[in-house]
Amino acid sequence: MLIADGARWALVVLFSLAALEKVTTLHSRAAAWHPIMLVSRFRREHASVLVAVSLVADVGALLLLAVRPKVGAALCIALIVIYSTAGVGMHAKAGDAGCRCFWKVMNTSARTGLIARNALLVASAALVLVGAPRVSMGGLAIGAGLLVLIGSSSRAIEYVMKSVRSRGRAGLMKGTVAGSPLASSVSTAEGGIGRGE
Numbered sequence: 001m002l003i004a005d006g007a008r009w010a011l012v013v014l015f016s017l018a019a020l021e022k023v024t025t026l027h028s029r030a031a032a033w034h035p036i037m038l039v040s041r042f043r044r045e046h047a048s049v050l051v052a053v054s055l056v057a058d059v060g061a062l063l064l065l066a067v068r069p070k071v072g073a074a075l076c077i078a079l080i081v082i083y084s085t086a087g088v089g090m091h092a093k094a095g096d097a098g099c100r101c102f103w104k105v106m107n108t109s110a111r112t113g114l115i116a117r118n119a120l121l122v123a124s125a126a127l128v129l130v131g132a133p134r135v136s137m138g139g140l141a142i143g144a145g146l147l148v149l150i151g152s153s154s155r156a157i158e159y160v161m162k163s164v165r166s167r168g169r170a171g172l173m174k175g176t177v178a179g180s181p182l183a184s185s186v187s188t189a190e191g192g193i194g195r196g197e
Contacts, residue, residue, distance in 0.1 A: 004069075004131020006142025007124040011076050012065050013147060014121065015058050017102040022055040036090045054083075065128070073128035080125070084118045087111075106151050113158035120150045 025031050031047035032038075043050060057079055064072030087101070088111055106117060124146060133139065 001127075001131035001133065002136060002138050003142055004127050005133040005136055005139025006146055007127040007131070008065055008069055008073070008133045009140055009143025010124050010146040010150070011073070011121070011128065012062060013143065014102050014106065015062050015065070015076065017106075019055055019058040019062065021102065022051050022058065026051055026055070036086050039090050054079075069128050069133045073125040076125040077122055077129075080118050080121050084114065087114045087118075106154065110158045110161060112161040113154040116157040117150055117154035120153060124150070 025034055026048060029048075031051040032044045034047065034051065037043040037047040037050070057075070061072055061075045061079060064075055066072070083101075101114075101117075
């Protein structure tokens with residue numbers, strides 16, 4: 001199935017980027033400063049070990065996607081769920097901090113973008129699970145298209161949600177100022193001035 005092969009290539013590219021990001025993080029001894037590690041003391045204290053374990057899992061998923069695609073896809077789903085949980089926790093504590101995901105190629109800066117992106121990744125892995133991927137040039141092209149779709153969709157969702165939140169905050173601020181005691185005393189005073197009182 002061509003689309004299953006495309007989904008497999010998309011996962012191979014993204015998990016390769018994730019592994020590369022973890023290698024550079026470990027090499028620079030910066031694991032404790034990774035945004036996902038900053039949310040708890042336990043993660044900070046064990047950051048290098050956690051990143052190394054995650055790196056091994058990512059490489060395992062890559063190898064399995066090559067030789068046993070369905071098993072590799074199942075591992076990808078498990079890892080995406082684990083990483084999603086950690087990322088959502090990070091966004092809950094750090095707000096709109098970037099996740100530095102996939103060597104920053106598909107970075108998200110908001111919880112909604114992370115959830116949308118990772119849901120599309122799980123859907124891609126599910127395509128590999130139910131399909132019969134066979135290596136093909138068409139699969140490579142479909143994989144590139146899926147990567148563009150996943151990246152642009154998560155960014156669009158982040159943009160829309162940030163716009164909605166900022167409009168909501170602006171409306172809340174206007175309502176708060178308009179409904180405050182100071183605003184009502186100013187409007188009363190202005191009303192009195194206009195009537196000559």
